[in-house]
Amino acid sequence: MTEQRMTFRTAAPQVHRAMLALDAAAKQGLDPVLAELVQIRAAQINRCAYCIGYHTRDARKAGETEQRIFQLTAWEESRLYTERERAALALTDAVTLLPHGVSDQVYAEASRHFEEPELARLIALILTANAWNRINVTCRTAPDDH
Template sequence: MEKRMKIFEVEPEGYKALVGLEIYVNKTELTHTHKELIKIRTSQINGCAFCLDMHTKDARKYGETEQRIYTLNAWRDTPFFTPEEQALLALAEEVAQISGHVKDETFKRAVELLGEKYVAQAIILMVAINSWNRIAISTGMMPA
């Protein structure tokens, strides 16, 4: 894939609006671990190399282990993730693949383990990372 445009130069106001969502997410109660797991897993599903590169580096900076990063795409088959992380990852997968809808049981499990406010904040993050993935992929952003 070749770089197609720098969208922040072509449409700075739209880009700035999405940055505003990111600023909000950074002020939420979501832990760094939860944020990065959601960003990495969503970026895996969407196939966004730019975001995978960025967020695996960020995850390591916040103390995430190589083992968990490497097995994230198979999280259901490992003992490495907490029930709360599993609930968030299941929700993130269903939000990323929204045409299949978010199942009631997935949503209820997340709320049961994390509370309604935390899940609401997580969904906003999930929407944001899906947006960033789509911008990066459609404009040809490449990892440095």
């Protein structure tokens, strides 16, 4: 286990508050379970243990099942997710792995399931999830073990 480098919220409180505000604005109107799935998925890709733990707990509180959380790493092969969730997860993968780009097919499928304002918030949520992951991985924020 590695030692935490800094506590970001105390080192950059204005940036931390701005990130919280952006995160809250992005979630407005999105299904809370879908939002947690998206954030867990981004954290899995980015290998952010802190965010995986944080959003897994929040997903359970929002009513998500253990089985769906466990299968999230292989969501493409799983039958547990709706078409809408699959579109959001595909967009999450594409935006998180940006060097591969967001294909027209992935974007079209997402826009088929989400009206433009909701799609914009989903993209913003993916953006904030990735930003939090990068902050926490860089700072080596320790996951809560309880």
